[in-house]
Amino acid sequence: MDQALDRPHPSAESGPIVPVLECRNLSVSYYTRAGEVPAVTDFNLRLMPGEAHGLVGESGCGKSTVALAIMQYLGGNGRIVGGEILFDGRDLAKMKAEDLRRIRGAEIAMVYQEPMASLNPSMTVGAQLAEVLLYHDRLSRPTALERARAMLESVRVPDPDRIMAAYPHQISGGQQQRVVIAMALLSNPKLLVLDEPTTALDVTIEAGIVELIREIGAAHGTSIIYISHNLGLILETCDWVTVMYAGEAVEVGPVGELFDAIRHPYTRGLFASIPLPSADKISRPLVPIPGQLPLPYDRPRGCNFGPRCEFFIAGSCDSGPIPMLPVWNAEHRRSRCIRIDEIDWERPPAPPALQAAPPPGDILLKVEDLSKHYELEGGFLAGGGRTVKANESLTFDAREAETVAIVGESGCGKSTFAKVLTGLETATDGSIRLGDVELGAVPIEKRDARTVAALQMVFQNPFDTLNPSHSVGSQIARVIRKFGVERDEAKVRQRVDALLDMVKLPRAFARRKPRQLSGGQKQRVGIARAFAGNPRMVIADEPVSALDVSVQAAVTELLMDIQREHRTTLIFISHDLSIVRYLADRILVMYLGRIMEQGRTEEIFAPPYHPYTEALLSAVPVADTRIEKRKVVLSGDLPSPSDPPAGCPFSTRCPYAIPGTCDVVPPPVFEPSPGHRILCHLAPETLMAMKPVMSEREPETRAASGSS
């Protein structure tokens, strides 16, 4: 069927061009004690020179296995069991070890998800870079070092001399990833394999790396395999995309065309479960994909997606293996759906029953001038201790039944605020009032059970926050008893059942241990536990960021349903602006411990913006071809919180910074409408004249971009 994928290429006028990379009917399995576990089956891919091809899918879909198979690095228990991987026409699997070594790092290079772990901790950056040239290009050490330094400069690492001499842990995550990219580019490879290269990075840092990756493709003609779980990133970086599910490619085609006209139910489900700008929690809620990913050794007969598919028809979908089928009227597209010609693809997914937005009640939480400072212990030679201002003059309030989101990148102080609020830390200055109780300086040990019960938390990592040796039911029951909700054992059990019903888990799960639950199920237990004491306010610290996108949607919807029903105040902490836009009533944008901008959601997402908000909005990848974004890419890294700039904390990276003012004087508050506060030196007229970051593309330009 790959023959059918033949297509003209921009530079294909003279003779046939050999694809840089071609996977033909590739199947990879891992061999474990349980037997053969198929990781990838019947996978086809053709990558022409200069193209970027995205592989997208949720965890366990096999996308990283494809990358490792290309690199011929499947470990002791992984094996290619069928098909071939041709690089420049030569089968990589049949190559001798020495030939393979000459290709790796020189012609095929890879960039990894965790840059810190991918660099040798005991070698300087310079030595690790130079190594590539010493062994592939046989350069002398001084020349190699010089070339390495030049490459660092071209990937725009600031102060390359310092970085060359530094150890990996001495530089920031964004710089580490630039170093890894520089390492991959040193020998000018034909193929670059990027495995989630920005997943571990903050979004404004991610935006810089994404721009760099696009430049590489354009400047060096490097072909790129880009692996990501983020559809928006794929749209921004790739020409082609393959959507994978349960070890198979389910849909392939040019990115724009595919995103505009989806032809596989799984892709359709994915798009319905991510918060695109057009989604809205009231009128267009997220639609999670029902069910769970089948285990690799327990896949259904026929279509792998069948059991979760709304279009499933017994007898045809589950009768036998389903091949990649051509898409009508779209030359280069394929979909692994047997009902491709029967399904009405234009009909939007059935939305769940609409719910009215609850009117917010009285003010429940009032935070005034809250500060939290940490004293750093001075080192032996450093002399006096320094102060980290993790939170500085936070002022805001939250009403009953309202969702207030706190967004910001790592180090902005959002998690510190959650700790102060829950009493794990105490405030240095200022006050927090919950109802009429002052909490700011009261540590959790000194709070009475009623206050603790009233203010509960849902944690980021559901894998670590449940006690592995107690059953789910006993962990929920313990909270019920502790907070004195019920005393009688039979009533406690009833309440546990009711809570499990509320989070839509089977009652039998009460007897299960956390390890028998999936990530999404564990987070449901976490939510049940938080709501066990009838809280008035719940703080959710990145509650879905450790979960796959289709599960994220389900957990997010659940959390909001429960909140609506109980009129709970929700403080939602996140780095992800898309989800925040979707569910928050009001948003606080934090940077280096300060609230730079706050207001209602629609105010935050429309001008006037704080310059940092503008950059954040521009940095978020959006998986929607109709949306056009204005590019605002920040240079530099976040300053260290122990050494923030005087004046405005954002002044070191702000494209609008006014020298002599912004870096010296703390910014004043501008309040364009009541409750919408922007902390900035820019003149109100300048702020008011800002253009929107996102806008709907005109139909003509849309078509043009789709075929680019």
Next chain:
Amino acid sequence: MLKLILRRLAQMMLIMVAVSLILFGVFDSPKFKRQLAVNELGGFAVQTLSPADYQAWLERKGLNVPFAERYWKWLTGIARGDFGRSFQKSADVGPLLGRALLNTGKLALCVFVIMIPLALVTGVMAGIREGSFQDRSISFLAVLFTSIPEIATAIFLTVIFALWLGWFPAKSRGDGLEFLVLPALTLVLYDFGYVARLTRASVAEVMQSQYVRTAILKGLPYRRVVIRHVLRNALIAPFTVIVLQLNWILSGVVVVEVFFQYNGFGKLLLDAALFGDLYVVQAATLAAVLVAVLSQLISDIGYVLLNPRIRFG
């Protein structure tokens, strides 16, 4: 770094004072003094001794001086390099201890010279191919040797090499290298398994690390990957443990020294303890504390120097 060293030395002083006070206290009881007299003069002689004669004996031994004064005298003596006299051997403790330490030092050197290369090479060979036949055989032998008690190995080696083949002497009462062979071999067999298994685990862990994957996928030759990327990081843990073995050889090898009649530190300490030879026990204990704290310190400093993340972090 300097802070660390100073703090450790201060800790060491405290431990030494505490330990010596406790020992002195135990040895100061009248019952114990009487036992000492029995050990020296024989049970019958002590029974027939008149109280006055017993007092005279105490005076001769300097045992009737009040506790605080005696302890102070001993402490100031150490400052002058005088560790007191052995009751049992009628000799100054200083030279006695010095000789014992020298003998044990020789033994330790022999053990290290054989054990370190053996353990590192086998450990690396096993760890680099985790799960292979090579790994399984090395791991099996390492576990086997570590789980056999030293005394069993000692008997086994003596029977084969001393009694049957007659290559080496069974009793190590002499100065030649041949006297060191059997005790050293016994210790090597016991200890190498431990260090080898530790090395194996460390190497295997680094082999799984993402930066080794980076190094391989960079297209570096395998030798370069192993030497520059794997070993440099994997040998940090074995290094610190090897330094700590010094402490074990000093006081943990009593069984082997006694078995081979080797006049080392362990034997000296055991003899003195059985006899109640206070000043020898005191001096030997202080030496043991000193070696323990110093080896710990060297191990910590080495760890910091080998690991850039800690050096600068």
